[in-house]
Structure formats: C-alpha cells, structure tokens
Amino acid sequence: MTQVPDDRSSQAGKAEPAPREGGVLTLDQIKLAIGDAIQLQFQSDVEPSRSFVTLIGYLEGQSVVVTTPIINGSMMLVREGQDFVVRLFSGKSAYAFTTSAKRVTNTPYPHLHLAYPKEVRGMVIRGSSRGRTHIICHATAEGGRGVACIARDISVGGALIAASEKIGETGTLLTLKLRVKVGAAEHVLALNCKIRSVNASRPTADEKPTVLHGLSFEEVTSQDTLVISTLLYQNMISAQEAEI
DSSP states (O other): OBOOOSOGGGGTTOOOOOOOTTEEEOHHHHOOOTTOEEEEEESOSSSOSEEEEEEEEEETTTEEEEEOOEETTEEOOOOTTOEEEEEEEETTEEEEEEEEEEEEEOSSSOEEEEEOOSOEEEEEOOTTOOEEEEEEEEEEETTSOEEEEEEEEEOSSEEEEEESSOOOOTTOEEEEEEEEEETTEEEEEEEEEEEEEEEEOOOOTTSOOOEEEEEEEOSOOHHHHHHHHHHHHHHHHHHHHHHO
16 A cells, blocks of 8 residues: 655645646645545435545555545445545646445544546645635634624635624734535534725615734635635636626
C-alpha cells in the first residue's frame, strides 16, 4: 500500500499538477496525504447521497482505502460492487472520479477498498473564484455577541456578509456559522474569519440599510474547503445549465 507522507511540509517545493478545466490526471499525480477528507456520493436513491470519509492509503492500480462512512453516528451498510462518485480537494484544485466498492471489511477496523480509478478529472478552484449566495449565517466576534447575517457570496478564501449592524473593525477575528446544502446533504460550517473590510451598502427604496463585511477564512480544514469548493462547482454547473 502506498504510504503517502502525512507530513505535508515534505511536499513543499514540489510542483503540483494544475489541471485545466476538465483536465484528466492519474490519482498518483495528485499527491494525496493520509488523513485527507474525501467525499463519497452514493449512486443510489436509498442511501443518503453524500458522506465524508478519511483516506487511509492506496496502492496504484489496485485500490483506494478509506474509512467506512458514518451517518448520524451509525456505520453505513455498504455492499461490494456499490458505485460511487468520489470528490476531493488537494492544493487549489477539486477532483472527482467514479469507482465502486471492491471490498468491505471490519477487520481490523471498518474500512472500504475502492476500485483504483483509471482517470481523475480536476478543476482549479481559485481563492478568488466566488459564487453568489444567499445563506443565513451567524457571526460572533471575539468577546462580542452574535449577530445574524447573510452571506452574499463565498469562495474558498473568504466571504462577503451583510448584517444590520457593524460586527467589528477591520482586523477583528470572528466565527462564522452557516449551513450549506450540497446535493441532498446539509453541512454545518464553523469558520474562523478575519474582517478585511467594512462598508455601508447602498440600499434601494425597498431595502433596509446593511453593513457589508469582507471576510477572509483563517485555517480552514480540508473538509470545510471541500464542502465550499463543491458548493462553488454546484453553483457553476447550475449556472451553465440555466444558460443552455
């Protein structure tokens, strides 16, 4: 089994593949690390559509080993041969490939062997790539009270939120809690942020005055990054379909 170094600093200086839109790579080119969060999308109308699992390792040409999915505290029943779409995030790119459960086992702990993909499709998710949203959030500044707000747009690097009052000055740290829906699954994110800008909006006659806060995300987990990048990709696909 390929022992992918868990020390991500050991990969510093290595050139990471930068797929163009719809680019095709091999899994080995992506340089995944043990412990990376990946998302399984179940190709079934019976099971919940998506679940996050942890990468244990992989052997090129043989299988990808991940933890068994857990939903609401219970281990999912996965059958051998069941099909999945796998989505993951590495560096600044989102990747996806199709696979199936090759082996399901509980020894010495519950895990799955997924069929090794012949190809992986990648797409660069730039930190500046933003998706327009209208997500109800809750922001709490350090030492302050919570304020209800709306995320008007979001990227893997930050968000623009609108609130009825000023949450804090530029440089203020805060926690932003929001619930996002990716496919049929809902995810609750609690993101550490820093206020980068504060501006009063220019409301129309039918709108109430709001204060806009530009935020940068600080120390985002790989799982949260994957959720946000998948949300951006989902919005991008929806926009393309609307134009067709």
